[in-house]
Every structure is written in structure tokens, then in C-alpha cells.
Amino acid sequence: MLPRELIASRPSWVRRQISNDEVFALTSEIISKSCTTGIEVGVASGFSSAVIFSALSSVDEDALLYSYDLSRKCYFDSTRNTGDAFFEMLGERTGFKLSTGVTSSEIDLPRKADFGFIDACHENPWPALDLLAMSRFLADGALVALDDIDTIFRRGLRHTNGGRDLYRAWPGKKYQLDGVSGLGFLIYDRASMLRAIQTTFALDWDAHIxxxxxxxxxxxxxxxxxxxxxxxxxxxxxxxxxxxxxxxxxxxxxxxxx
Ligand SMILES: C[S@@+](CC[C@H](N)C(=O)[O-])C[C@H]1O[C@@H](n2cnc3c(N)ncnc32)[C@H](O)[C@@H]1O
Known part of the structure; x- marks a missing residue:
């Protein structure tokens, strides 16, 4: 499905999902880097899962997406299960492996991933912990997208800067796309991950873990x-x-x- 078709088919009950600009940005980066195996932390409605899975599947019809969320029920609508929008939009897909009621410490894949997406708890150091857990299954050179790295500008979210802190602490290759201020891309390498983990741990913690x-x-x-x-x-x-x-x-x- 094309990005504009995904946006048009988004169920009306979906909230707090990635923006339309982010739909285009994630799709274009996944396709341009030919990613086929993804790990996602933070599913909520499942809209971002549908976007990521569609992009991975347009590269390879045997694409796999492993998605994890702490909440079994959609956190903003307890009448829905986490991930429901994915199935409404794309139907059952064997390549979509959803685990709910778990943290990223449960990430487990049969093969290395070349794409990661972090959009769960935004309090420092959670995004760094998610990246650490993911790192066991990331190939060097994998693309990792961090969502909500601009929470400092958002009312009510200014105390949740884990994405921003991880992006700033990342000593390796990283970039943002023009006009998509909330999304940061890292090119994964193990040494940068270890340095970034240590830096984010030394910053103020937003989270009580x-x-x-x-x-x-x-x-x-x-x-x-x-x-x-x-x-x-x-x-x-x-x-x-x-x-x-x-x-x-x-x-x-x-x-x-x-
Ligand atoms: C902003 S929402 C994700 C939105 C989704 N990526 C989208 O664009 O449609 C954040 C999600 O992260 C989950 N979450 C919060 N803390 C978590 C944690 N420590 N581990 C895993 N998931 C977590 C919440 O249950 C919620 O569903």
C-alpha cells in the first residue's frame, strides 16, 4: 500500500499515531535502504506497524516485523487491543509478529534486523534501554528511527526527553529529514550504541524504573x-x-x- 493509501485507510478511532509526514519519511527511508526485517517498540493502535510493515513488504514479500508493547489493550482506548488498526488495515499477515504485555527486554528474533523503530516510553533512559535490547538483533548499518525527539517543544511532554537525549548522545551517523522535526534516524553500530547508552544514563533520568x-x-x-x-x-x-x-x-x- 502506498503512504497516501495508508493514511486514507487509517481507522477513525486511531489516535496519537505518527504524523503524515512521518508516514512518508519512514516509508521512503525503509525503501531507499532496502530494509526487510524490522523491530518496533511502541505499537498502540498498530498504525505505525501497518506503515512499517507495508514499506518492508514492498521491498521483500517475505518481510518480517517484530512489534512489542507493554500494554495488551490500546492505551488510549481500552475497548481495542493493542495493534487492532494493523489488522483492520492490512488483515492477518504471517510476517507481522506482535507481542503485547512485554517490554523490549523480550525482543527475540530468528534473524538479524535491518530496521528498528522506537516509539514507546519517551522518558529518559527508556529509548536507550529499548535500543540496548534491540541491539542484540540489529545488524551493523541497520537503520533505527527514533520518534518524538522534539518533545521539549510540546506542552505536557517537556519532561519526557529520552528520544532527544538518545539522538543527541549518538556519536555515530545520524540524520533528520527536512520538515520532519520529530523523527531522528541513526545508522546503527555497536560502539556508538554502547557510548550512547553510557551518556544517556549520565543525564537526568525522567523515568523511575x-x-x-x-x-x-x-x-x-x-x-x-x-x-x-x-x-x-x-x-x-x-x-x-x-x-x-x-x-x-x-x-x-x-x-x-x-
Ligand atoms: C506513542 S504510543 C505508540 C504509537 C505508535 N507507534 C503509532 O504511531 O501508532 C506509545 C506506546 O508505547 C507503549 N509503551 C509505553 N512504555 C513502554 C515500555 N516501557 N515498553 C514497551 N511499550 C511501552 C504504550 O503502551 C503505547 O502503546
Whole structure:
């Protein structure tokens, strides 16, 4: 389906979805980079899933999209399931693999992905955690789109700058398209991901993350890079300043309650 057909077929109940400009931007970037396997975090109605899946499928009819959302019910309309708009727009598709009631720590793919989309919790450091979890399945050179990197300009969302912080912290290749200010594109590489994770962790946190949940991501980091895990631990300990604080953070990073 073409972007303008997708926009025209969007169910009337859909809200808080990617903008029309973002529909065109995501489609053109996915197609120009010939992406065929995607990971999406933050599904809500499923409109963005339909857009991404359509673009991936126009590159390869065996395209796969793995989509994850914390909420089983659509967060703005509890009479709908998360992802319902996808099925209304495109019907059942074997290549669309939807998991709800989960965080990105559950991401699991049978092959490497060449596209990622992050549009879940926008509070720092959630987007960085989503990228970390995704990174286990991203090929070097994969395209990663970060949504809502301009929340600082939006009333009611100014305290949720995780997308912006991750985009700013990214030391590798990145770009935005003219006229699409909310969307940032990263060209994934492991070294940039590890540096960006450490930088975003050092910035102010918007989110209060339960130690058990944070512990799941720290476990992922310790597997992805034991050295980065250690550095992060040391930085957090140094920042906290005292031995007691260090102990407190140690149990936090290990995912234990304190
Ligand atoms: C802005 S909406 C996604 C909109 C969707 N991408 C679209 O354009 O149609 C954000 C979604 O992220 C989900 N979410 C929030 N925090 C999450 C987390 N930590 N992990 C996974 N999903 C989360 C919410 O349940 C919500 O459905």
C-alpha cells in the first residue's frame, strides 16, 4: 500500500499515531535502504506497524516485523487491543509478529534486523534501554528511527526527553529529514550504541524504573558488553560519591531490591 493509501485507510478511532509526514519519511527511508526485517517498540493502535510493515513488504514479500508493547489493550482506548488498526488495515499477515504485555527486554528474533523503530516510553533512559535490547538483533548499518525527539517543544511532554537525549548522545551517523522535526534516524553500530547508552544514563533520568526492570536491562548489557557494564557501574558509583551509595547502586544494577 502506498503512504497516501495508508493514511486514507487509517481507522477513525486511531489516535496519537505518527504524523503524515512521518508516514512518508519512514516509508521512503525503509525503501531507499532496502530494509526487510524490522523491530518496533511502541505499537498502540498498530498504525505505525501497518506503515512499517507495508514499506518492508514492498521491498521483500517475505518481510518480517517484530512489534512489542507493554500494554495488551490500546492505551488510549481500552475497548481495542493493542495493534487492532494493523489488522483492520492490512488483515492477518504471517510476517507481522506482535507481542503485547512485554517490554523490549523480550525482543527475540530468528534473524538479524535491518530496521528498528522506537516509539514507546519517551522518558529518559527508556529509548536507550529499548535500543540496548534491540541491539542484540540489529545488524551493523541497520537503520533505527527514533520518534518524538522534539518533545521539549510540546506542552505536557517537556519532561519526557529520552528520544532527544538518545539522538543527541549518538556519536555515530545520524540524520533528520527536512520538515520532519520529530523523527531522528541513526545508522546503527555497536560502539556508538554502547557510548550512547553510557551518556544517556549520565543525564537526568525522567523515568523511575523499578530495580527489577532495570536489572533485566543491566543483565542484557552485561552480556552485550561486560566492559560497558563495568564502566557504567563504576560511573554510577563515582557519581554517587560514597561507598554506601555505591552499594545501593550495586544492588540497583544487579536488579535486587534495596
Ligand atoms: C506513542 S504510543 C505508540 C504509537 C505508535 N507507534 C503509532 O504511531 O501508532 C506509545 C506506546 O508505547 C507503549 N509503551 C509505553 N512504555 C513502554 C515500555 N516501557 N515498553 C514497551 N511499550 C511501552 C504504550 O503502551 C503505547 O502503546
Amino acid at each position: 523499578h530495580p527489577d526492570v532495570l536489572g533485566q536491562y543491566m543483565k542484557i548489557l552485561s552480556r552485550v558488553s561486560p566492559l560497558a557494564y563495568l564502566k557504567l557501574f563504576l560511573n554510577v558509583s563515582r557519581y554517587a560519591g560514597t561507598r554506601d551509595h555505591a552499594r545501593r547502586h550495586a544492588s540497583l544494577l544487579d536488579g535486587k531490591r534495596f
